Amino acid sequence: xxxxxxxxxxxxxxxxxxxxxxxxxxxxxxxxxxxxxxxxxxxxxxxxxxxxxxxxxxxxxxxxxx
Numbered sequence: 001x002x003x004x005x006x007x008x009x010x011x012x013x014x015x016x017x018x019x020x021x022x023x024x025x026x027x028x029x030x031x032x033x034x035x036x037x038x039x040x041x042x043x044x045x046x047x048x049x050x051x052x053x054x055x056x057x058x059x060x061x062x063x064x065x066x
Contacts, residue, residue, distance in 0.1 A: 004052040004066075006030065014063055020055040021065045024048060 005018035008030050013021040024030035031048055032041050055066045 002056045004055040006048065006052055010065055017063070019060050019063055020052075020058070021063065022048065022052050022055055023065065 002020065003018075004020040004022055005013045005016075006022045006024050007013045007018075008024045008027045010021055010023050025033055025044065025048075032045050034041065036044065051066055055064070058064070058066075
């Protein structure tokens with residue numbers, strides 16, 4: 001089963017052996033930025049989720065950062 005690991009600190013994702021790594025925004029708010037206006041934050045979240053879905057459908061043989 002494909003799994004995508006979304007995390008703010010990519011080296012930790014690599015150290016635990018994640019295959020599909022999606023870098024996120026920041027440690028306190030990995031999937032958003034509350035300082036942005038609502039419409040912009042929704043766009044950031046959508047972009048990250050779309051990137052994760054693309055990563056799930058990608059064939060990978062080694063650790064890959066998307």
